[in-house]
Amino acid sequence: xxxxxxxxxxxxxxxxxxxxxxxxxxxxxxxxxVVNFAHGELVMVGAYTVxxxxxxxxxxYLFTVVLAIILVTGIGLVMERFLFxxxxxxxxxxxxxxxxxxxxxxxIATYVGGEGPSKQVPPPFEGxxxxxxxxxxxxxxxxxxxxxxxxxxxLWYFLTRSTLGWAVRAVSMDREAxxxxxxxxxxxxxxxxxxxxxxAGLAGALMAPLTNINPHMGHNVIITAFIVTIVGGxxxxxxxxxxxxxxxxxxTFVTTYFSGTIATISGLLIMVLVLIVRPTxxxxxxxxx
Amino acid sequence: MRLDVTDLKxxxxxxxxxxxxxxxxxxxxxxxxxxxxxxxxxxTLRTISGLVKPSAxxxxxxxxxxxxxxxxxxxxxxxxxxxxxxRVFKDLTVIENLYxxxxxxxxxxxxxxxxxxxxxxxxxxxxxxxxxxxxxxGGEQQMLSIGRALMxxxxxxxxxxxxxxxxxxxxxxxxxxxxxxxxxxVTVILVEQNADLALRLVDYGYVLxxxxxxxxxxxxxxxxxxxxxxxxxxx
Ligand SMILES: Nc1ncnc2c1ncn2[C@@H]1O[C@H](COP(=O)(O)OP(=O)(O)OP(=O)(O)O)[C@@H](O)[C@H]1O
Ligand SMILES: [Mg+2]
Numbered sequence: 001x002x003x004x005x006x007x008x009x010x011x012x013x014x015x016x017x018x019x020x021x022x023x024x025x026x027x028x029x030x031x032x033x034v035v036n037f038a039h040g041e042l043v044m045v046g047a048y049t050v051x052x053x054x055x056x057x058x059x060x061y062l063f064t065v066v067l068a069i070i071l072v073t074g075i076g077l078v079m080e081r082f083l084f085x086x087x088x089x090x091x092x093x094x095x096x097x098x099x100x101x102x103x104x105x106x107x108i109a110t111y112v113g114g115e116g117p118s119k120q121v122p123p124p125f126e127g128x129x130x131x132x133x134x135x136x137x138x139x140x141x142x143x144x145x146x147x148x149x150x151x152x153x154x155l156w157y158f159l160t161r162s163t164l165g166w167a168v169r170a171v172s173m174d175r176e177a178x179x180x181x182x183x184x185x186x187x188x189x190x191x192x193x194x195x196x197x198x199x200a201g202l203a204g205a206l207m208a209p210l211t212n213i214n215p216h217m218g219h220n221v222i223i224t225a226f227i228v229t230i231v232g233g234x235x236x237x238x239x240x241x242x243x244x245x246x247x248x249x250x251x252t253f254v255t256t257y258f259s260g261t262i263a264t265i266s267g268l269l270i271m272v273l274v275l276i277v278r279p280t281x282x283x284x285x286x287x288x289x
Numbered sequence: 290m291r292l293d294v295t296d297l298k299x300x301x302x303x304x305x306x307x308x309x310x311x312x313x314x315x316x317x318x319x320x321x322x323x324x325x326x327x328x329x330x331x332x333t334l335r336t337i338s339g340l341v342k343p344s345a346x347x348x349x350x351x352x353x354x355x356x357x358x359x360x361x362x363x364x365x366x367x368x369x370x371x372x373x374x375x376r377v378f379k380d381l382t383v384i385e386n387l388y389x390x391x392x393x394x395x396x397x398x399x400x401x402x403x404x405x406x407x408x409x410x411x412x413x414x415x416x417x418x419x420x421x422x423x424x425x426x427g428g429e430q431q432m433l434s435i436g437r438a439l440m441x442x443x444x445x446x447x448x449x450x451x452x453x454x455x456x457x458x459x460x461x462x463x464x465x466x467x468x469x470x471x472x473x474x475v476t477v478i479l480v481e482q483n484a485d486l487a488l489r490l491v492d493y494g495y496v497l498x499x500x501x502x503x504x505x506x507x508x509x510x511x512x513x514x515x516x517x518x519x520x521x522x523x524x
Contacts (some may be wrong), residue, residue: 166385167392170378176340177376180440182364182393 015248024196030172039219046204076197118212233281250262324497369443388442
């Protein structure tokens with residue numbers, strides 16, 4: 001029973017990270033109709049920033065979190081300007097370019113951090129909160145779920161309460177109709193990739209003290225982001241967040257009781273199942289007309 | 290605002306959709322362009338609003354060329370396009386759709402006054418202001434699409450088949466509102482297959498066939514023209 005409750009708690013903690021890491025993929029696909037394969041590497045760069053600047057050179061952790069966000073946002077904006085914008089009418093071209101970026105970022109990470117074993121960042125927040133003698137939440141994880149939740153709530157308000165947020169959603173619903181309202185699709189693309197990359201950088205920086213850091217850690221991120229995006233409904237932001245929570249719970253349970261590999265494989269199977277049964281995802285609307 | 294189109298040509302992958310059309314719409318006029326499927330009506334409007342780039346010819350408003358400008362910049366010049374098929378933002382609410390119509394403005398007081406004016410044209414939109422656009426009926430979505438266009442304070446309003454798929458009563462209602470909008474000084478260009486409706490509303494009309502203007506005249510003359518009567522009025 002204790003293991004069960006602890007697993008739920010772990011799953012909830014994990015879900016914030018999954019949602020943060022996935023949302024950028026959804027945003028960029030929604031607005032630009034391009035799959036950014038390098039999205040997982042953006043998370044990786046966020047984690048490396050914390051490892052390099054905080055763990056190796058002793059800068060304060062929170063400072064490096066902000067630094068990671070700024071750096072990864074910058075990479076996202078550069079990708080938009082020099083890859084996705086010129087490839088605007090060629091989704092396949094954009095996808096191939098993003099795979100190129102994936103390799104480039106991996107090579108840079110290998111160059112900076114060297115080959116060899118995965119890197120660890122000692123948790124800046126030490127200690128563990130114990131609830132009812134049995135449920136244990138390390139403060140580092142508590143910190144990461146609070147920050148993820150705050151970031152997601154802010155994003156939610158932005159998308160549902162601000163004119164710019166409506167414009168982002170309008171572009172993802174109907175580019176032409178959005179342009180007819182005077183909305184610059186280029187500007188909105190920058191907003192989407194900027195926000196998505198910032199969230200990816202934050203996710204990487206929050207995960208750094210909790211995971212193994214290596215140049216290939218983006219693989220797991222992109223697989224998770226794919227599953228969450230497709231199960232939630234391509235282009236549906238509320239769907240992605242809900243799917244992230246559900247998938248995190250599922251993944252944590254299967255990992256705890258079976259193994260991580262089985263968890264990922266069954267996650268992919270669920271994705272295929274959703275594609276067959278309900279291709280628009282759990283929250284997506286059926287395409288009308 | 291006066292609109293001049295000169296020798297406009299549009300190609301889609303080397304297939305000519307517009308083969309050189311010219312027309313002038315004086316400031317404050319209400320004109321229609323009628324024609325059957327594939328005549329080039331939507332292409333004409335889409336080129337004016339910047340969604341499609343012409344291969345030749347010019348478009349200008351009050352003497353200023355707009356044919357090279359991007360769609361989102363043309364809105365700011367005072368031209369607003371109500372596209373074929375309504376194209377409202379279905380996952381957004383009515384009021385969010387309307388606020389996006391005013392995306393280029395920041396003066397919230399004026400925006401809210403415009404909103405009131407749109408609501409006075411279409412009281413049903415006020416009742417449904419917090420409803421998702423996808424839940425509106427076809428006629429209500431058309432009203433929303435027109436209302437959204439009005440929020441950008443157009444001097445020229447382009448409408449692409451607003452009557453399509455709507456009940457006669459709703460068509461009548463929308464027609465009267467368009468006349469009202471025109472009386473407030475907005476130049477209106479109405480594209481229609483429903484020639485009967487269009488010719489009753491406007492001052493002047495153009496007949497488009499195969500990417501060419503084959504006829505233009507005062508609305509009452511067109512309505513009495515033999516070719517128009519046979520081809521477009523079904524009499
Ligand atoms: N995106 C496109 N690609 C290729 N051809 C197109 C495209 N859009 C329109 N056309 C062609 O251009 C011609 C004019 O089309 P247009 O949509 O302007 O006609 P329309 O008068 O609006 O017709 P309808 O009354 O059916 O809406 C047609 O032959 C059409 O097939
Ligand atoms: Mg048309």
